[in-house]
Amino acid sequence: MELSLLQVVAAMGVVGLGAIVQGTIGFGMAVVAAPFLYQIDPALVPGPLIFSGMALGALSARRYASEIDVAILGYSLLGRVPGSMIGVLILTLVSIQHLSLVLGGTVLLAVVGSILPYQLKMTPFTLFSAGLCSGVMGTSASIGGPPMALLLQNESGNRIRANLSVFFVVGSGISLIMLAVNDLLSKEQLIYGVCLFPAVLTGHWIAGKVVEKVEKERFRQIMLVICSLSGITAILSAV
Structure with missing residues (x-):
């Protein structure tokens, strides 16, 4: 089904807001965008949103290239591959309602874990595990950020932005390939993704104007709030 002009404008507004946040x-x-895009038209999730995330990741990676850490990316991307395979399997076997409950609960558990006195350290195992979870969540529901963001939450702002951006570029590419190979990504969805690019570009530009005004502790608090909202939204959509 083709999108109307109003739907396209609404989708661009939602993606633009999400791009500012990211x-x-x-x-x-x-x-931010996935729950609203699904309401506008289910065809906008996950393929077009994953495509938009990959484009935004490329823009951000270029901006913060000096903070990229290959060691972090290596282990996490190694986990992203099998995670994406599991994500595709979930899409073919699990209902949307059950998937939302599982993903929402997982995100909320991760948030609770992050506010406990003990903080996860970045090790090959935790990086691989975060990449695996991100692959599952990103491919099945286009929400793959929370696992990696929670693991990196105590790093500097630019270091988080840089490494998450590269992770999203490569990880999103993996997810799109997995979806396409399993006939879960159409040409129409790719076109929708391209149409959303101007909103991605605008949001990225606005974010560049405000990013230095966000303090580190407030930065961490915002991440935890967004993760919590993500989990709650996923659970409510299944009820």
């Missing part, structure tokens, strides 16, 4: 704190476009 450009400011390092992730969050899918968390």
Whole structure:
């Protein structure tokens, strides 16, 4: 089904807002946009939103290239591959309602874990695990940011933005390939993704104007709030 002009404008507004959030704190476009895009038209999720996230990641990676850490990316992307395979399997076997409950609960558990006195350290195992979870969530529901963001939450703002951006570029590419190979991504959805690019570009530009005004602790608080909203929204959509 083709989108109407009103639907396109609404989708661009939602994606633009999500791009501002992600450009400011390092992730969050899918968390903000996915529930609304699904209401506008289910065809906008996950393919077009994943495509938009990949484009935004490329823009942000270029902006913060000096903070990229290959060690972080290596282990996490290694986990993203099997995670994406599991995500595709979930799309073919699990109902939307059950999937939303599982993903929402997982995100909320991650938030609770992040506010406990013990903080997860970045090790090959935790990076691989975060990449795996991100692959599952990103491919099945286009919300793959929370696992990696929670693991990196105590890093500097620019370091988080840089490494999450590269992770999103490569990880989104993997997810799109997996979806296409399994006939879960149409040419129409790719066209929708391209149409959303002007909103991505505008949001990225606005984020660049406000990003330095966000303090580190406030930065961490915003990430936890967005993760919580993501989990709650996913659960409510299944009720």
